[in-house]
Amino acid sequence: MSDVVELSDAEWQIMNLVWDRQPIMAQDVIGTLAEPCEWSPATVRTMLHRLVKKGALLYTAEGNRYWYRAAIQRADCIRRAARSFLDRVFAGEAAPLLAHFVRTVKFTPEELAQLRELLDQQER
Numbered sequence: 868m869s870d871v872v873e874l875s876d877a878e879w880q881i882m883n884l885v886w887d888r889q890p891i892m893a894q895d896v897i898g899t900l901a902e903p904c905e906w907s908p909a910t911v912r913t914m915l916h917r918l919v920k921k922g923a924l925l926y927t928a929e930g931n932r933y934w935y936r937a938a939i940q941r942a943d944c945i946r947r948a949a950r951s952f953l954d955r956v957f958a959g960e961a962a963p964l965l966a967h968f969v970r971t972v973k974f975t976p977e978e979l980a981q982l983r984e985l986l987d988q989q990e991r
Contacts, residue, residue, distance in 0.1 A: 871943040872921045873951075880904060881914055882923060882937065882944065889936040890927070896935065 874882060884899055885891055897911045906914075915935060918924040927934045957964045974982070 871939055871947045872923050874923070874944060874948070877904070877906075877914060878918060878923070881911070881918060882941070885924065885935055885937050886941045890934040891936075893933040893935065 880900060881896060884896060888895070893912065893915055896915065897908045900906060901908055901911055915924065915926075915933075919926055919935075923937065923939050924935050925938045926936075953959055953961060953964055957967075
């Protein structure tokens with residue numbers, strides 16, 4: 868497994884698309900993200916190249932087509948980003964983070980049941 872890399876907000880959008888649809892051609896990434904994100908095709912290609920250099924993506928060339936797939940796991944990236952957020956915003960304290968979400972987010976009954984189960988598991 869490759870080391871987990873730090874992703875920018877724009878890179879998260881590309882990586883989420885790749886994780887969901889890999890392998891994916893560069894043209895499909897451009898076609899999916901360029902217009903809604905207001906990025907030029909050149910910008911998307913630059914970000915794909917940057918993600919390859921960071922070790923987040925691998926590619927295979929077939930003629931003038933480039934196929935991309937993830938070189939890193941989504942779960943590893945989520946874990947790193949969550950830890951970074953927790954450390955930066957809540958000084959590493961999980962309880963204030965959870966309290967913030969409980970106060971500000973409207974959870975569905977299913978989500979509340981999942982949270983209760985996770986808390987019960989943590990307590991055991």
